[in-house]
Amino acid sequence: MTKNLKTGFGRCAICGGQLIRELLAIQEPDRFERHLGVTRDGYVRRWVECDSCGAVTNVYPEGVIARLESLAAGYYEVDFRSSTIGQKYAEVMSLPAARSDNAQRVGRIRSFLAEWCAAEGGKESRALDIGAGTGVFLSRFLQDTSRDSQAWSAIAVEPDPVAAEHLRSLGQFNVRQEVFSADSGLTGFDLCTLNKVIEHLADPVRLLHEASSALSPQQGVLYVEVPAKETLLHRPPEDNILGALHRHLYDVASLNAAIGRAGLVVMRIDRLYEPSGKISIAAFAARPEAAEIRSRRGAA
Template sequence: MTQEPPQFDPACLTDINCPVTGAMDWEVVKSYTAPPDGETDFGITPYRRDLLRSPSTGHVLNHHHFDLSGLYSGDYWDRTYGGGRMAQTYDKIMALPPEQSDNRQRVAYVQSVWSTYGPRGGDRTVLDVGSGLAVFPSAMAQAGWTATALDPDPRSAQHAMEKAGVEGMVADFMTDTVSRRFALVTFNKVLEHVPDPVAMLRRARPILLPGGGVYVELPDGEGALAAVGPDREEFFVEHHCAFSALSYAMLARKAGFRVQRLDRVIEPSGKFTLRGYMMPEETPQ
């Protein structure tokens, strides 16, 4: 994709309104004229983006004029998973021992929060939004859940059914109607990929069963900047934003949820992550 580089004017920082926090007090963390090491080459030329941080909220934004609407098209799927790589990557992740697996530790965390906040003896159905490889719903199924993997690409849904052994649902969560309800809806490193994460999270409310909740995992931009710096995957171009503990809570509240638990972790893969469990302010009927 070819884009015109933005004519960035630091004086215009106060014109940038954050969809999550409403913050307008931005400072430039770093300006990029080429993809940093490790970032997928999406063919964006010329390449110019600015990483911004709000001191009042700790929230981080990627500011650019790229059109990323087609980023996860069939070409992306082919480049990432074609030639049998989806099955190979799935097998590799599922074979990792728990102490080396982000996924197994994620499942253990969800099991822990559900034992505390979930209804006793209730339904154990989970909808994983943007499931991709379906490693999480597969591991949840192994832990006794009835898991559904939702992804807009039919090939991912087919992989979920044939390889991961769970139900695959082909849908765009932002535009399609999910006609069933679930005890748990999960967003594993998904909300940072959309322009309006509040709107996406809000769509989980009407499909929750009474007493149900939402697990949300997001890149910890605050932690990554403090510990390492900006040249990290938490801030790659495909992420519209990265979060702080405060902006995580603001996201939940703006979407109509209350945070029951929030933890900051460094995963076995080295990712800086905020993971937490939230419930609707008013349980939908």
């Protein structure tokens, strides 16, 4: 493929930098692409690093993005052909905490919130999970926080009809079957979570910005978790994380850049080595007003 050296593979959607350095070329369509009729004939998909923020962008063969977008609201049909989403839920929920990425995530968030919240006694807190998927996160979060003194209620937003039906069947939280946006009318949340969601989006900064509108301006916390770009070095090219459904892989600097460009303040950001072997980046962020309030309280 001939590429103008100056423009490389185009612009980084996160920071506007140049996509220059190819880190991996994949020669085989993954199972989602095959499902959509993409063949291996002349197929090359490339993971290309931004020279500015360091995020790695999935650069597709022509025509593939349009096909993938046709799958957008129905990918569980492909993903769970051999088992049901309910079985997947039961399987993950039954893992012992030490072996569960999800239990570790819930622990991480509870411990951040314990430091962050000046919880007003007796008032119920509200959580919003965007892209709730199997629902394992919200279920575990509600179970584990029910042992704390703070009461929580939650809303799950999930566009996939199969997943949304499953989430409703759990009967633990409200479910909105839709694509979340700032127009969803969801506001004032104490916690908003994007667990392995923004890596699926061509424009992650936009969703981060829209999610900020769902946060309580005084104390809302946004938790964002994404796959780390080191995955490129430690997993085989056919690994799901390197597949066609993921648009970007991140490091600490690039997730920090994405959150900052969305107008939020990063409060904490970490690299995670998850029990499943996944390497991920996780950040806690807040609106500038909330960060300011927390700083004043911290300095008092």
